[in-house]
Amino acid sequence: MHTKLRPSSYEEFQASFSLTIPDKYNFAFDMVDATAAADPARLAMVHVDDADVRREYTFGYFSEQSSRLAGALQSLGIGRGDKVMIILHRRVEFWTVMLALHKLGALGVPSPALLTAKDITYRVNFASIKGAIVDESVRATVEAAKLDCPTLTVQVLAGLEQPEGDWHSFSRIVDDASPVFSRPADAACGEDPATIFFSSGTTGHPKMVLHNFNYPFGHIMTGSYWHDIEPGNLHLTLADTGWAKSTWGKFYGQWLAGGVVFVWDFRGKFEPARLLQVIADHKVTNFCAPPTVYRFLIREDLDAYDLSALRHCTTAGELLNDSVFETWVEKMGMPIYEGYGQTETTLQIATFPFMKPKAGSIGKPCPGWDIRLLDENDEPCPPGVEGEICIGIEPTRPVGLFSCYLQDEAKTASVMNGGYYRTGDKAWMDEDGYFWFLGRIDDLIKSSGYRIGPFEVESALITHPAVVEAAVTGVPDPDRGQAVKASVTLAAGYEPSPELTKELQNHVKKVTAPYKYPRIIDYVKELPKTISGKIKRAEIRARDEA
Structure with missing residues (x-):
């Protein structure tokens, strides 16, 4: 069985860790x-x-x-x-x-x-x-x-x-x-x-x-x-x-x-x-x-x-x-x-x-996990540039990676190709090698040449005492391509108003890059979620498009 290592650094851990699975x-x-x-x-x-x-x-x-x-x-x-x-x-x-x-x-x-x-x-x-x-x-x-x-x-x-x-x-x-x-x-x-x-x-x-x-x-x-x-x-x-x-x-x-x-x-x-x-x-x-x-x-x-x-x-x-x-x-x-x-x-x-x-x-x-951030041309992304989180699966697959999507060969093939498992998640890496998660590829917003991850804006919004939950999506905009929209549930004691909208927008500008602020804020009683509690941003987008 595995004997736990006691590394003093990440580099030592990477160099010394190995996993041997017993036969059968x-x-x-x-x-x-x-x-x-x-x-x-x-x-x-x-x-x-x-x-x-x-x-x-x-x-x-x-x-x-x-x-x-x-x-x-x-x-x-x-x-x-x-x-x-x-x-x-x-x-x-x-x-x-x-x-x-x-x-x-x-x-x-x-x-x-x-x-x-x-x-x-x-x-x-x-x-x-x-x-x-x-x-x-x-x-x-x-x-x-x-x-x-x-x-x-x-x-x-x-x-x-x-x-x-x-x-x-x-x-x-x-x-x-x-x-x-x-x-x-x-x-x-x-x-x-x-x-x-x-x-x-x-x-x-x-x-x-x-x-x-x-x-x-x-x-x-x-x-x-x-x-x-x-x-x-x-x-x-x-x-x-x-x-x-x-x-x-x-x-x-x-x-x-x-x-x-x-x-x-x-x-x-x-x-x-x-x-x-x-x-x-x-x-x-x-x-x-x-x-x-x-x-x-x-x-x-x-x-x-x-x-x-x-x-x-x-x-x-x-x-x-x-x-x-x-x-x-x-x-x-x-x-x-x-x-x-x-x-x-x-x-x-x-x-x-x-x-x-x-x-x-x-x-x-x-x-044991060959993690790469790849751009749309399957080229590695340098620090500071976002890419899809991809896992090398050739010549060996990491222990713990799933076998397939059962009864769905097409879906399996769409995520396992070119020597990688493609997670569908976006991230960027800093100069120290730390990864910063941005969200699902489909959830990223392209506005005025900027690519904006919904988590960044949501994280900024929920630091305001008025906001209990927030879901950020992109809506079509004739000038920007997409505009940032926030669907927000409010804490007790707060009511929707133009003044609160302005306050939340200014709050986001202070907490994160100003260009990421939501130009539209929709106040809702609850957010659509899966039964595991994940926000259904696709459902919000579909409603907006309809």
Whole structure:
């Protein structure tokens, strides 16, 4: 297994890091079962439910429970290559299910509880999903979807004590199964298909992103180095299990680094004060959340909580505003380390503990990832010039890069060509080699010869107390080509007015380059978003064009 390096600089890290994947690697057998065999009492998870009840789970527990479930699912007809939708919030059963499917060679399809019946029907039919293992809270939605899903033949409900109709009881089938599930001679491993994530695309239907059995090993970079987990550390990533970010921060890399996964299974609305109390009460040491969460946390009285155990903080998913970064450093005495990746990848670019963080920068390329910024002619971009983030895939692909978009050869070919995987994201690099994210290529605004990234303007706007959220898009303009438009939701106590519009425009001119200010400000009650919370700028553009 990987031995954690202790580099003193980024250059030393790049020069010394290497990743060797064991032959025929299967995370469930080779990490979880192997750990349980050597030290069954080793702590794997601390779980706090919505009623604040704390439970602890060992590797011995996950090894046995996943073996029981693998045997139970096999008896129900789930086997190698079958696809199983998983909707379990942050229940402990999620980890058991993922491990059991790894043992069977079946493909887990983690999905969010916010899906509608129509969403589930589309996904099940598009992917030919055979099984569904879900939380009782989404039972009715799955039942409504199943009417139009002929391939969905196995249904398991977590929270059900006795079988009912077409539903099997999760606890019953696990309790009745054998605690032993021997590794098959031809167990799925290596580049065999393992997991499917439906990406929450901001345009059109979601894509099926296929990862293989080597994918977990790619998260050594995430857990050991970016999250800086040491053996025994208690790591909390806030993500729900319906998204790829949960496997980034609540599973593979954290266990491979020797850490303990901390799970807070809260339901309903996020409450920043309650999160701080949970971190304090349970002595969380490592924490990862999107910038939005940090924006809420710094509004709380941080001195009211004992956060002395917290030693390392990270963020990803959107840009971190300078003001949030600086306030966190001032109040907590530690920086927030940014990172960048996609559903299609593991961590690609990051700021590590042995690097000086720059507020707003996503950091430098991870070792093992050949990251280039390429212009429209596939030429490398010099410092200060924006380009598309591209990943070299020849002669070897980095560990953690997705296999393909399932059942979409044309889409796969459009992003994997010329020796690169083309992310569709824009960035620029400074003279020190730090990358600065600009946004999706389609979201960039071309105005009077300038190219303006929406994040820059949005970040400037939300530093004004009147603005809760902002989405910046380009609208056709006869003189400029495009004009910058901001769709804004206001904080309580503020009302739309020409005076406020002028104030916000002047504010942006002071915070960022004056030419980037929004010439149009549209006040809205809410912004259109995907179910994962990403702003649908394409929908705003479509409305404007209509």
